[in-house]
Amino acid sequence: MSLNFEQKVIKILGQDRAFWDPATKLCYSLDGYPVQKHTPRAVAMPETNKEVQALVRLCLEEGVPILPRGAGTCLSGGATPPKTPCLLIEMARMQKILSWSPEDRTAIVQSGMVNLDLSVIVGKKGLYYAPDPSSQKASTIGGNLAENAGGPHCFKYGMTADHILGVRFVDGRGEMVVADLEDGPDLVGLFTGSEGTFGVATEVKVRLSKSPEMVRTFLASFSSMEAACGTVSRIVREGIVPAALEILDHLTIEAVEASVFAAGYPKDAEAVLLIELDGPRDEVEADSPKVVKILKEEHPLAVESTTDAEQRQSLWKGRKGAFGAMGRLKPNIFVLDGVVPTSKLASVLSKVAEIGKKYNIVLSNVFHAGDGNLHPNLSFDGRDPSETRRAMEAGLEILELCVMSGGSISGEHGIGYEKREAMRYMFDEADLSAFRELRRCFDPRGVCNPGKFFPTGGGCKEGRSAKSSEGLDV
């Protein structure tokens, strides 16, 4: 008797790690991007590399798409199932640290390991894993790798890509590929940020960083957004490299202060700016007066600063909870991720506000000012189709504005479903087909996380025909 697909998944994993009950399927139908929802065909929870490989091979045989998933905190729909019911490979059970060396400052972890858990473990030896997306309490190293996640401290320390030394993944041909920075071409760089379209990462070798000797955090509040942005621009111009430069606008401050993440931000301020200096003590002590001087000249409403770990954490608390706190405004939230040159922050932000008004969408801003990575939050009610459409249209217009201003459509959230049409603002057909060609090397049949990343609209016949030959609907 021949087994059906679900029975074959059970054969690989056993009864208690394979699910397709309606509740499970519904719970896995989306990530942190609220606009698109598709239920998977089944959810598999592998615990070993071999099981992952067997699952991928099964999907290849059966022509079922594959979606690897970490904690499902992606904001661009990267971990939302494709339209054609897929096998969702939930990596949360592969969360061990396999080895680490304080001397070499490296660690090899399973891809389902939670970002912050790694820092807690290696923290015993004064080390940490530097990339710190705001989701770091929940999100996984594998998910961070797939999206090339950033975080407030990227300004000084770089993105996830700058901290990945090797990846072991099962590609879309069912082969186990080991990519190591020290060996052969830079497949690691290629895989990082590929959003699951090359295959499923099972192990990741990461760089660990030494915890800074001293950290000083400043919190300055301003009566205008221009003054806050001007301060950032001056700090960057003077050659000071803070670990982080973060701005929250008035609406965000209000939402955060009403939440459990209330950090004591002044509610009457139009903007608050968080500045963090870290590194060797003498460096921090030399830079601090320079920052204070610039701040003074920009006439803030108030400035506070601290080196105390607990007080610093409380200043940061509001920033880290900002996205979730916006849930107070409307049932859904859609976060943009455009990037602009820091010198244009203030002018772009005022145009962003105009776009919000034009589409009649509640819009708030919280962003990584140091690297010009904007996060306009569009609050909407997903049950109202017209409001949803307006939010989407406003989003695209804002991304186009970012590109026109000399920036890009994505800083750290990935392309996913959300920005796939906006890819055209940055890449022409020749670029896109080169990307497709590259992807085909690893995933010739287009089974790995299909429907993401590449635009669907007219003009990309080649890509579409490649996928439709596998019968996959994107």
Added chain:
Amino acid sequence: MNLEQSNPAYKHSLDCVHCGLCLPACPTYQTLAQEKDSPRGRILLMRAEAEGEIALSEPSLGDALDNCLDCRACESACPSGVQYGKILEAYREKLARLPSRNRRARFLGSLLDNLIASKSLHRLSMSSLRMAQALGLQKLATVLPFPRWMKEGLALLPRIPKGSERCPIAPGIYEPTGPKRAEIALFTGCMMETLFGRVNRAALRVLQAAGCRVHVPPNQGCCGALHLHAGLQDRARPLVERNLRAFPKDLDAIIVTSAGCGSAMKEYPSWMGQASEFSTKVQDFTEFLANLGLGFTPRSVPMQATWDDPCHLCHGQGIRKEPRRLLAQIPQLKLIPLEHPEDCCGSAGIYNLQKPALAHSILDRKVKDIQKTGVRILITANPGCHLWMESGLAKLDEDYQVLHIAEVLAKAL
């Protein structure tokens, strides 16, 4: 919109934006690593039910909601302020009304009514259980040809303290030992009264020493929290009404020594539509005492101990600093911090009896954290957690002692 008015739980569910910051706080997600066993997954399911995407009678929906401990750690982690407990309890009530679950709900309801809420039956059952345990009948049961479910159920029962420790306080009015600083009542509860009479008596002595005139009203009883967690609101209502009648009106506060009861009693108005005057007076023992001030100079209590935050104290009532502040005032008492002090121990009312396997793996984590502190005395403030952690620690080779914070303060008198 209509649905939001007719279904308040649905309205609350709209506060969730699916950010996922609740995942690391949730004991069932941490154990099972499945989205449907996470707060955001359950909220999504309850919202989907209201919007007609999944039927209430779908067994996997019911299973997902049954798995929740209702510890509300997610509420402490949620930046959007989702009132998860309210959504869950409303859905548990809906589930209990389902024909397919009606028998189960009725059985559970009569069990709770008879064994917990009825004072005389509760006392009788605890005494017989104690006798059975003292005679070794619980062990005997494992070799006798009882049905498996009965054996397993018996094995799960915590150790019942001996009679002298269980002896409840006589109702009446107790005068302060010094000048009067407050006029209060002590809520003696059901489990607290019959299993932890010693704790209530300790609390009474501490309150008297702190200058309180303490009423112990005769006709009070079970607060109905366990009924509420199980979705049996209708059965909880008469219990609440009994307590509303039992307590005098002109009091400064109504003091509760069980975190689970206190949390439920503070929330009566959200579903009763009355009782707000009563509820505003309800205070946890530690909350009241920390704010009033001890009013006496505590004596040294040389001991090393650790404090575990009961879920319904920290997440349910937002009380975290008060117990630590009280313990810090006792000379020579050294408090060693516990890792993950706000994580659930798995007891969660009667969850440990309903979902033993999951409750045990959650307990194992707590026991490991307690072991790591290196101390042998654990202080807490909720009867369910107390018994459950005691049973987990009893399996270790070393001798551990679990104390209610009122007992520790009484030592300092």
